[in-house]
Amino acid sequence: MTQSQRSQLSRIVIIGASLAGATAAIALRDQGYQGELTLIGEESQLPYERPPLSKALLLGERDEPDWVADEATYAEKGISLRLGTMATRIDRDRKVVVASRHEYPYDKLLITTGSSARRLDVHGSELDGLLTLRTLEESLALRERFTDGANVVIVGAGWIGCEAAAAARQRGANVTVVEPRSQPLLLVLGEQIGATFAALHRDHGVDLRLGTGVKGFAGQGTASAVLIKGGHSIPADTILIGVGAAPNIALADAAGLDLADGGITVDATLRSSDPDIYAAGDVAAHDHPKYRHRVRVEHWANAKDQGLHVAGNLLGAEAPYQLRPFFFSDQYDLGCEYRGFADPAKDRLVVRGDLASREFTAFWLRDGGVAAALNVNQWDDGDILQDLVDSGRPVSDKELVSS
Ligand SMILES: Cc1cc2nc3c(=O)[nH]c(=O)nc-3n(C[C@H](O)[C@H](O)[C@H](O)COP(=O)(O)OP(=O)(O)OC[C@H]3O[C@@H](n4cnc5c(N)ncnc54)[C@H](O)[C@@H]3O)c2cc1C
Structure with missing residues (x-):
């Protein structure tokens, strides 16, 4: 996008006020976007992060989730929040989003409608x-x-x-x-x-x-x-x-956007089949340049990182999103992190440490490199594991079990 095209970009609408959508809105301002910015969300609370809902909050250790930002931040940054508001239609010909009988015109639209619990x-x-x-x-x-x-x-x-x-x-x-x-x-x-x-x-x-x-x-x-x-x-x-969860694709489907893998089809830059519409987070079925196939990820880090990344592309950067998936979980006194993307039915498992004591790192190997790694109650090697997964460099079982 040229400087003059960028200065003509005066209205961005985001549907879905959760981690991906709110992160993108804040990043747009941080990256210098000065036009109208509207964040439409069905839920009535400020955008929040979901991981504590099945951990500290459910345990009764706290009463509030992690908010993506406080109310003052949205006001300071000139982000118009439309909470408790369901977007019901995208009119791509007129470039408007319809929600609660209002129309929100857009030059660029971001869909971050996430997923709903399956029944x-x-x-x-x-x-x-x-x-x-x-x-x-x-x-x-x-x-x-x-x-x-x-x-x-x-x-x-x-x-x-x-x-x-x-x-x-x-x-x-x-x-x-x-x-x-x-x-x-x-x-x-x-x-x-x-x-x-x-x-x-x-x-x-x-x-x-x-x-x-x-x-x-x-x-x-x-x-x-x-x-x-x-x-x-x-x-x-x-x-x-x-x-499990089902991606919220009804709006995109009704608007005639291409769908794949249960989500909204987006290219490497998170752009949908309509060049003025992007998608990020749980709902985006992304053409991942590192995997050379489509990946749809339902993880906290993916929603946050794609939200941040897509802001630059809404402003014309056209940069591919390349990060590998990352996930964490806590259950009783077990904490774990999972990096990468493996198919345990096909990839070969190598374990360092002791499964019975629940202190170990599991590696899934494909084509001689590490496709994914899971560290359980071991916290020192995060950067090393990330490097192994990111580089996919050839590695021997001996190196993995002894490192
Ligand atoms: C209980 C729980 C625990 C989790 N724990 C972890 C964890 O430990 N680690 C991890 O990596 N991930 C975890 N996740 C997954 C992570 O929270 C999701 O990947 C992340 O929330 C996805 O963010 P998102 O912004 O893409 O979508 P969502 O968080 O699903 O948000 C989408 C938002 O869009 C709204 N919306 C949908 N349709 C419309 C519409 N038409 N109009 C207006 N608004 C609309 C929805 O109401 C929702 O608020 C957990 C998820 C849950 C539910």
């Missing part, structure tokens, strides 16, 4: 009381129910299910986790590392039912039991459905 479509799914964990309200409501002696059933042993199980146990609830796959976190970590997380939860008293699908829910108006395959029923005071 199950089984017998009894229409009953009340099938809770999900995505928003601040949901986290606060859930922790009220995670009380001493309460019977909590969690459907799904992904990251949210595992972290919620840990919080519920630490608050004294009886916890059953029902997971159709053979291990928790199987698709990300594979059989062997998944088994260490299974042992972690069992050691903390979770009744972990692996290889167990949910057939339905039973109850009078409100679900009070989870029906599992084989005809058994697990009574529950609280049922949490933790079966």
Whole structure:
């Protein structure tokens, strides 16, 4: 974009006021954008970060999430917040966003609508009381129910299910986790590392039912039991459905933008099939230059980094986004970080340290280099692991296990 094109850019609208959207808005101002800037968000709170919702907040250690910025910052930076406002249509011909009967004209539009918690479509799914964990309200409501002696059933042993199980146990609830796959976190970590997380939860008293699908829910108006395959029923005071997230693509779909991998198709610079519309965060299916294939990442760091990056491109930089995924989790006294992108069903696992003591680093190798690394309760080698993953340089098993 030339200087004169840049000075004609006078209206930027962002749909989705969470980590990616709010980070982009602030970065636009920090990078010198002086035109109108509107951030439209369905939720009524200021933009916040979600990781504490399944950790410190759910444990009752704090009452507020991490805010992306305080209210004064948005005012100082001239960011018009339209909170509690659902965008209902993008009119690409007229270049306007429609929300709450208002029209917001744009020169450039950024979509950061993120994801919503998935629901199950089984017998009894229409009953009340099938809770999900995505928003601040949901986290606060859930922790009220995670009380001493309460019977909590969690459907799904992904990251949210595992972290919620840990919080519920630490608050004294009886916890059953029902997971159709053979291990928790199987698709990300594979059989062997998944088994260490299974042992972690069992050691903390979770009744972990692996290889167990949910057939339905039973109850009078409100679900009070989870029906599992084989005809058994697990009574529950609280049922949490933790079966993953679905990207919020309805607006983009209705506007005719290209979609891929469940998200909005964006090129390496995060630009969609419409040159005036970009997407970032959970919703963006990104043509990652380092992987040479499309990647859609549902992680905190990706939303923050893409939000920051896309601001420059909205202002004309046209720079590819190249960072590798990064993720962290805390469960009981286990903390871990995952860097990179591996397929545990195909990539070869090498472990340094002791799985049983839960102090180890797992490496997944592809083509002789490290595709991904997971450090568990080991914190000194973050930069080394990042370098191994970023460079993909050839590495021997001996170097990995002895370094
Ligand atoms: C409980 C929980 C714990 C997590 N813990 C971790 C963790 O430990 N580590 C990690 O790396 N990641 C974690 N994540 C994932 C991380 O929080 C997400 O990747 C991140 O929030 C994505 O940010 P985003 O801005 O792309 O989208 P989102 O955070 O999903 O925000 C999208 C926003 O857009 C709004 N919106 C959607 N449609 C519209 C519309 N039409 N009009 C207006 N507004 C709209 C939504 O209401 C929402 O506020 C966690 C997620 C959850 C739910």
